[in-house]
Every structure is written in C-alpha cells, then in structure tokens.
Amino acid sequence: MTWQLSTFTLLALVLGLGFAWYERTHPSSKVLAMVATLAALAALGRVAFAPIPNVKPTTDIVFLTGYVLGGAPGFAVGALAALSSNLIFGQGPWTPWQMAAWGIVGVIGAGWAVLTRRHLHRIPTAALLVGCAFFYGALTNLSTLTVAGGTPTWGQIVALESTGLPFDIAHAVGNVAFFLAFGPALVRVLLRYRARLEVRWTTAPPAPAPAPEPTSS
Numbered sequence: 068m069t070w071q072l073s074t075f076t077l078l079a080l081v082l083g084l085g086f087a088w089y090e091r092t093h094p095s096s097k098v099l100a101m102v103a104t105l106a107a108l109a110a111l112g113r114v115a116f117a118p119i120p121n122v123k124p125t126t127d128i129v130f131l132t133g134y135v136l137g138g139a140p141g142f143a144v145g146a147l148a149a150l151s152s153n154l155i156f157g158q159g160p161w162t163p164w165q166m167a168a169w170g171i172v173g174v175i176g177a178g179w180a181v182l183t184r185r186h187l188h189r190i191p192t193a194a195l196l197v198g199c200a201f202f203y204g205a206l207t208n209l210s211t212l213t214v215a216g217g218t219p220t221w222g223q224i225v226a227l228e229s230t231g232l233p234f235d236i237a238h239a240v241g242n243v244a245f246f247l248a249f250g251p252a253l254v255r256v257l258l259r260y261r262a263r264l265e266v267r268w269t270t271a272p273p274a275p276a277p278a279p280e281p282t283s284s
Contacts, residue, residue: 069218071213074209074213075213078163078164078167079163081167081170081171082146082163082166082167082170085139085142085143085146085167085170085174086142086143086146088138088139088142089139089140089142089143091139092137092139092140094139094140095264097263097264098136098140098264101136101140101260101264102132102136102140102143102144102147103147105128105132105140105144106143106144106147106148106151107148107151108128109124109125109128109129109132109144109145109148109152109169110125110147110148110149110151110152111152112124112125112128113125113148113152113156114152114155114156116241117155117156119237119241120234120237121234121235121237121238121241122237122238122240122241122244123238123241124241124245124249125148125152125169126169126172126196126199126200126203126238126242127196127242127245127246127249127250127253128144128148128253129141129144129145129148129169129170129172129173129176130172130173130175130176130179130196130199131176131250131253131254131257132144132145132173132176132257133145133172133173133174133175133176133177133178133179133180134176134177134179134180134185134187134254135180135254135257135258135261136257136261137177138173138174138176138177138178140173141170141172141173141174141176141177142170142171142173142174143170143173144173145166145168145169145170145171145172145173146166146167146169146170147166148169149162149165149166149168149169149170150162150166153165160210160213160214161207161210161211163210164206164207164209164210165207165210167206168202168203168206168207169203171202171206172199172202172203175195175199175202179192179195187250187251187254189246189247189250189251192246192250193242193243193246193247196239196242196243196246197239197242197243199242200235200238200239200241200242201235201238201239203235203238204228204231204234204235204238205228205235208227208228208231211227212224212227
C-alpha cells in the first residue's frame, strides 16, 4: 500500500507540475490551437495504427513537438494525446501513466533540441527515439504492477518487462520508421509555424509632414 501511494503521489506530482509549467508559459491563442492540433494528430495516429500493436507515430509527433516548440508544449501534447486517444481505447488506471510517459517524451525532445543546438541528426535522433520507446514501455508497465497491489518484487518486475519486450521492440522499430519517413518534414513545418508565432506586428510611426515650399518674393 505504501508503494502504491508513493507511485500515485509521484505520478500526480509529475502531471500537476507539467500542466502548471505549460500554464505558466501563458500560451497565446495560436499556441493553444497548435497544441490542440498536434495532440489530435498524435491521438489520431495512435488510433489509425491500432491494428499493428505498439507501432504508432504518436511518440515521434510528441518528441518532435517538444523539439521545436519547447518542453511545456511538448508535455501538453503528449499528455493530451494519451487522454484523448483513450476515449477510443478505454480509460483506466493506465491512462495517467501513459499521459506522464508521453509528456516526458515531449520534454526529452526539448532537451535534445538544446543539446544538439537544433541540428536534427537522423541517426542519433533515431537512436534516442528507440530509447523513448523502452522508457515508455517501462513506465507504463508500472500501471500494471500498481493495479496488482502490494509491493512488487524484482522478480515480478523482470518478468513483466520481459513479457512486454516484444511490444517495446515493435514500438522502437515503429519510432525509427516513422521518424525516417516524416520526421524532418514535420520539423520543417513546425519551424515555419513557430517563426510565424514569433512575428510581432507593430504600428508604423506617422510619416513626417512635408516641408512647406518656399514662396517667391
């Protein structure tokens, strides 16, 4: 019971801090619309590829959102994508874990942008997306252990992770395939949109009045 309470407290803290961080950025209406659109796209990608277990473009979309727009929007897109797509797949105790996992993936994308100075190297980024797949799988597996009750043993953790390994591998392969297929193109689109968000229109100062023409004497 103590372990369950601790994990739920940590989970609530992660989600609360993530959304508070996003709110404190005071996103404009354009940013709100962009976050909602990307969250819907990520959720739709999960639904569209549902027939192929764990192969989905959601992780790539969330990661690249954080990469271009920053950690707070990336977190929001990841968390909202999990919440909204589970309206189709079913809500349950696993939903907050998926929200936190994909939200953190968005933050990882933002950190990768800082680390690489926004140079999108394909091979290292693809490798990081493989790591994101295994991170997502490991974190969401905690929801199963939490529901089971009691404090899990290392044997139970290893057994659960081993059982989920084929799904994590499929997730990782899908991440790499989707990134190589549309990742750089999506980044270019998001960068153009971000540039438009940073444009500030100002009122030009009034033109000076023309000098009076000299009069002849």
